[in-house]
Amino acid sequence: MTPAQSFSDGPIRSIVLRKDEDGNISTSYEDTSVDPSFLGEGDVLIEVGWSSLNYKDAMALEGNPGVVRTWPLIPGIDAVGTVIHSSDPRFGRGDEVVLNGTGLGENRHGGYTQRLSVPAESLLHIPFNFSAQQVGALGTAGLTAALSVNALVDQGVKPEDGQVLVTGSTGGVGSIALHLLNKLGYETVAVTGRREAYAEYLTALGASDIIDRAELGGQGKPLQKGRWAGVVDSVGSHTLVNAIAQTKPNGVVTACGMAQGPDLPGTVLPFILRGVQLLGINSVEASRELRRRAWALLSEHLDTSVLDDMTTVVELADVASAGADLMSGKLHGRTAVRVH
Template sequence: MSSQFRAIVVDEVSGENGEAAARRRGVLRTLDDDFFSAAGDDDRPLPSTATGVSIDVSYSSINYKDGLAVAGRPGVVRRLPLIAGIDVVGTVTASGDPRWAPGDSVVLNGAGLGESRHGGLSERTVVDGASLLRLPSAISPRRAAALGTAGFTAMLAVMALERQGIGPRSGEILVTGAAGGVGSVAVMLLSRAGYSVTAASGRAATEGDYLRALGAATVIDRAELLQPGKPLQSTRWAGAIDSLGGTSLATVLAQISYGGSVASCGLAAGAELPSTVLPFILRGVNLLGVNSVDAPIALREAAWLRLAGEAQLARLDELSTEIGLSAVPETAEAILAGTVRGRTIVNVRA
């Protein structure tokens, strides 16, 4: 007989407060292990307790994508019912995969968690062993969750810029969405590595001190980037890490110096890109895609090793807030509203 555990499950939930129609959203439920073998509305198999890696989760986190999933927005969750949470940090309790054994301390970001596979906003989960990583010993489980997908993505973006030859002496690096998760960790990583960082934020007035404490040399109001402008403008940046997309990304491309690069991570301001080819063909600008979800295992290992060595791990405590599972639905709404600062760690046992 399996014991019960708590999880945030995304499903069509019939209305509270007298709402008649069922609506998709994430709610706190008590489950047992049979949940992992239930087919739901998709008959493609999920990792089971026999074939996958069973994990006692210690921490997860709230990323923008978790906000979308738990708030029931379309485009993230692709099967119902599904345990939400794109990040898992925990300890293996059983494994049908010979690479993993009980007691292993592990971390997993993306790889379909919280989208097409059960995720980490749960006291227990079962994952595919193929993308799982051993947690580097320098990083505590709580700080691994403080990094989470956001920190992993920020490191992938730094590595993408470096592959184009960008380094601390190249010139100013812009980080957009700077007070958010990816942005905060990117500011911290770049400044620690010796880059001069400009942080662009819609909350420059209230979060300026926070961003300077993370290492930003300059803080600008994101409104400067949101006005549609010419496709080539005065150059300001050697490189950029962009979480916003939309007009803001078009402006950033227009302001990149000759041969500079932009790592495009997100779409918090929009999926469109109202630009032209001029920055590419007249200034040799590079637009670099960053995808954490499907990153191959070698890239995952390299990025987490660098996070273990280069992140200012103690500083992660300053840029993160901790909540329990019951506070996940309200935090999901807050991250979509753009009011969450830095990272939110979920202590699934609180």
């Protein structure tokens, strides 16, 4: 009997995405213990306690082909759980672990299931000062915010260099980035389309000023007044181009997302006339060392009460409707998914 089979007796509740012959997509909440292939493949079998809801998960739950690369698929790009069995010496039974990205919920079964085999290579022990729920709440968005902030710091952006702009600021990446930057002593300015509802929230996360999303969302001049020492962008398109055009000489811009769009309708002028640097952030394939450093940053600087205040918990059975809410702008901060 393989380790996977020995733990597949009893129901395993999972969310499964399927596409029929006519291309119709369905999402079901079901017992997948009947089919061992739903346990996935990897060196470490975990009992998943928590996952999270990210923008990419919401896209997957809509059946977006840019995210869902194989059918049927258990979505969920994050998995936080307890090791049941490991053939990798770095992990033992009972260890609490987290895996973000690495194809989970895209080209291999993800965290919206109670039991999952995962690859050891990108698996990490959860930080000692976080609960499994908090690690689930942070999820890929928290990891990505930390990767972005570490990238700014690594490129030499210092608090005394000036303000850092954070776009998509009420969202997962934006909220955590604002908070981390604030804790590191940076002055931040938040861009949001929901100023009226969330001004207080953004100010509490440390934003010293708030800019309406519409101000950056359209075509702007190729070079604008230099205002930002750094930018954390999760929005792309015109917003990113305007943010780059407003970055001070030798400033650094990180780009991780495309909530406005995947296009980059700008010019090279900020790069060649101001030495602005544009850094791409890819959490899915980030090296183990980058992940370790990002989680260390979160562990050291994140105030867990701030995280708890911005966290909504949804049950696994309800994640599809929560995904629709995220896509229609009804959520903010982070959404943790209770799996077990």
